[in-house]
Amino acid sequence: MLIKKLDTYIIKQFGLLFVGTFFICQFVLMMQFLWQHIDKLIGKGLTMDVMAQFFGYMALFLVPQALPLAILLSSIITFGNLGEKMELTAIKAAGISLMQVLRPLAILCLLIAAGSFYFQNNVGPHANQQLTQLLMSMKQKSPELEIPEGVFYDGIPGTNIYVQQRNLDTGMLYGIMIYRMSNSFEDASIILADSGMLQSTADKKHLSLKLWSGEWFENMRSQELAGAAAVPYRRETFWMKHLILDFDSDFNLADAGALANNARGKSLAQISHAIDSLNITYDSVGLAAYNDAKTLLFDLPMEARQPARGTGTATDKGYTVGDTIGDDDPIATTPPAPQPQPVAQPQPVAKSGKAYKKDPMAYYQSLNDDRKRAILANIGARIANEQTNLEFRQMLSTDADKIIRQHQIEAINKFTQALACLIFFFIGAPLGAIIRKGGLGMPIIISVFVFIVYYVLDNTGYRMARGGIWAVWFGKALAPAVLIPLAVFVTYKANRDSAVFNADRYKELLRKVLGLRTARPSYMKEVVIDDPDYAADAQRLHYVSRQAKAYTGNHRLKALPNPIDVFFRYQPDNDIADISEQLETTIADLANSRDKVIVSTLSKYPVVATKAHTRPFDHKWMNIAAAVLVPIGIFFYLRMCRYRRRLNNDLALIQKHNDTILTQINKMSAGTHNADTHNEI
Numbered sequence: 001m002l003i004k005k006l007d008t009y010i011i012k013q014f015g016l017l018f019v020g021t022f023f024i025c026q027f028v029l030m031m032q033f034l035w036q037h038i039d040k041l042i043g044k045g046l047t048m049d050v051m052a053q054f055f056g057y058m059a060l061f062l063v064p065q066a067l068p069l070a071i072l073l074s075s076i077i078t079f080g081n082l083g084e085k086m087e088l089t090a091i092k093a094a095g096i097s098l099m100q101v102l103r104p105l106a107i108l109c110l111l112i113a114a115g116s117f118y119f120q121n122n123v124g125p126h127a128n129q130q131l132t133q134l135l136m137s138m139k140q141k142s143p144e145l146e147i148p149e150g151v152f153y154d155g156i157p158g159t160n161i162y163v164q165q166r167n168l169d170t171g172m173l174y175g176i177m178i179y180r181m182s183n184s185f186e187d188a189s190i191i192l193a194d195s196g197m198l199q200s201t202a203d204k205k206h207l208s209l210k211l212w213s214g215e216w217f218e219n220m221r222s223q224e225l226a227g228a229a230a231v232p233y234r235r236e237t238f239w240m241k242h243l244i245l246d247f248d249s250d251f252n253l254a255d256a257g258a259l260a261n262n263a264r265g266k267s268l269a270q271i272s273h274a275i276d277s278l279n280i281t282y283d284s285v286g287l288a289a290y291n292d293a294k295t296l297l298f299d300l301p302m303e304a305r306q307p308a309r310g311t312g313t314a315t316d317k318g319y320t321v322g323d324t325i326g327d328d329d330p331i332a333t334t335p336p337a338p339q340p341q342p343v344a345q346p347q348p349v350a351k352s353g354k355a356y357k358k359d360p361m362a363y364y365q366s367l368n369d370d371r372k373r374a375i376l377a378n379i380g381a382r383i384a385n386e387q388t389n390l391e392f393r394q395m396l397s398t399d400a401d402k403i404i405r406q407h408q409i410e411a412i413n414k415f416t417q418a419l420a421c422l423i424f425f426f427i428g429a430p431l432g433a434i435i436r437k438g439g440l441g442m443p444i445i446i447s448v449f450v451f452i453v454y455y456v457l458d459n460t461g462y463r464m465a466r467g468g469i470w471a472v473w474f475g476k477a478l479a480p481a482v483l484i485p486l487a488v489f490v491t492y493k494a495n496r497d498s499a500v501f502n503a504d505r506y507k508e509l510l511r512k513v514l515g516l517r518t519a520r521p522s523y524m525k526e527v528v529i530d531d532p533d534y535a536a537d538a539q540r541l542h543y544v545s546r547q548a549k550a551y552t553g554n555h556r557l558k559a560l561p562n563p564i565d566v567f568f569r570y571q572p573d574n575d576i577a578d579i580s581e582q583l584e585t586t587i588a589d590l591a592n593s594r595d596k597v598i599v600s601t602l603s604k605y606p607v608v609a610t611k612a613h614t615r616p617f618d619h620k621w622m623n624i625a626a627a628v629l630v631p632i633g634i635f636f637y638l639r640m641c642r643y644r645r646r647l648n649n650d651l652a653l654i655q656k657h658n659d660t661i662l663t664q665i666n667k668m669s670a671g672t673h674n675a676d677t678h679n680e681i
Contacts, residue, residue, distance in 0.1 A: 017618040022070035058128035070425035076443040079432030117418035129265030426487040430494035557648035567627035
């Protein structure tokens with residue numbers, strides 16, 4: 001009964017936050033989408049019903065994107081609040097594990113993920129199709145606002161208009177050039193004007209074009225004068241000209257047939273059907289191209305393509321037997337009969353048609369120069385034509401592959417967006433339990449960071465898959481493949497109550513990696529229970545000084561060590577461990593001293609690293625791995641060399657400070673002895 005009440009309580013806390021964060025995320029995504037398409041809305045005179053449809057379809061289209069972000073944010077805040085109010089600690093103290101607390105919300109998020117998939121497969125495609133159709137229609141409305149600068153605009157039927165400069169505040173156009181075609185380019189009218197203004201009429205069926213300071217050139221060619229050598233034309237100079245252009249600038253929905261290849265506007269069944277249809281269509285196109293090429297290259301009977309054995313043929317010289325040289329001169333055809341020769345000269349032996357088929361170069365050499373040039377020109381034209389056909393077919397196949405990949409991407413995307421709901425929950429809830437911070441401060445920062453990582457990975461995979469650089473499954477699986485291990489890691493750490501975000505722990509790790517250390521703390525104690533044993537401390541300090549001096553003389557700490565000994569043949573350094581142990585024992589005992597010189601000297605002792613100067617890591621396999629990974633091994637080898645030099649300086653400082661403390665102990669002993677002698681007298 002307790003667990004059921006706890007589940008109800010947690011679901012209630014999560015549900016209220018989820019509803020609120022969902023609408024916040026939905027609003028943010030809608031504003032971002034609106035900003036991308038603001039140029040299609042401003043100044044178009046769209047009615048309220050059109051705007052309502054636009055915002056409605058936009059909201060439906062962005063629901064699958066807002067759900068994962070809302071789950072992430074609400075789960076972090078929910079468990080952050082539980083941890084901040086110590087409720088999560090009380091739950092664990094009652095013997096309830098974190099996984100039991102996560103279980104009801106995990107089931108709820110699983111239902112949300114299933115609803116997201118259903119929404120994407122049934123409601124989302126229709127919303128995307130309608131939204132895309134509305135955007136196309138808005139873009140075509142009010143062309144006077146769409147005329148670009150510096151290029152010819154052909155959005156007005158029968159008219160090409162060029163504008164050098166446009167004033168967005170006043171709507172004035174400057175440096176205007178207009179081509180008006182009635183039937184063809186031969187009878188076009190050319191209008192040049194210094195400035196002008198283009199507006200829609202009240203009925204939204206025409207465009208009113210007012211021009212100032214210009215000239216009108218018009219070709220007067222007519223059917224009667226079509227064959228005349230001189231063609232009359234008309235030239236008119238005007239100060240102001242008013243033209244009415246036929247154009248329906250009222251809002252009309254664009255033809256939905258142009259959206260047939262819109263993969264986002266299709267369900268899984270429609271995508272599967274579309275992929276099968278596209279494969280069949282483009283396979284038939286490829287088969288037709290193959291048949292055309294086969295007909296072109298192998299249009300001769302088999303015997304015409306079989307060269308005689310033992311003789312040099314066109315195939316041996318790089319030619320393909322059966323290629324057509326001219327329109328009426330195939331290489332393999334029988335040449336014309338030889339011309340009769342004078343009786344006095346010997347008759348050349350004429351080759352038969354079969355011989356020419358086997359040796360097409362002989363036929364080519366028997367032709368005159370004019371015929372050879374004609375044949376070569378015909379071959380060049382055919383090669384250029386085939387090259388153009390191949391380029392067109394390449395473009396067609398590239399577009400076909402892109403369309404098919406887009407359909408495959410959208411099919412996988414319906415699953416990955418639904419899966420993102422579960423991934424974000426198992427990232428957000430454990431993070432909230434770890435950081436134990438509620439509200440909208442830290443949770444929002446973490447949520448935005450995680451979502452940015454997901455968005456960058458997903459968008460990168462999408463673009464690489466759409467361009468054909470990566471496989472479709474790899475591009476769409478990139479973001480889940482990175483975030484699923486992260487979700488497993490933080491869930492494991494939260495269930496084990498590990499301090500993942502312990503800043504001191506990471507600072508200590510960074511100090512070890514970079515070889516940094518802090519100063520030794522030392523201060524005068526206010527209350528001392530046991531006084532130091534100065535005699536024993538002095539003996540230990542003498543011992544430490546002798547050992548440090550001997551160690552410095554026996555080990556060349558400033559020289560580079562042997563890498564083989566460092567990474568593969570490690571030997572423990574017991575001498576430094578003994579020196580450090582004796583020194584720390586002495587410092588701990590002398591810390592009870594009331595002498596200011598001794599206490600201040602203790603703070604100057606360095607903290608000796610007993611292992612870092614011998615090898616990078618404690619475990620042998622880690623040292624071997626660092627040696628194999630050369631850049632990492634070089635870094636840790638140089639780091640170890642730095643530790644060796646620092647150890648050499650530390651040993652010198654230890655001897656120096658030992659002498660200072662020993663001198664002070666001797667002074668204290670001498671003062672005590674004099675005081676005792678005085679008391680005896």
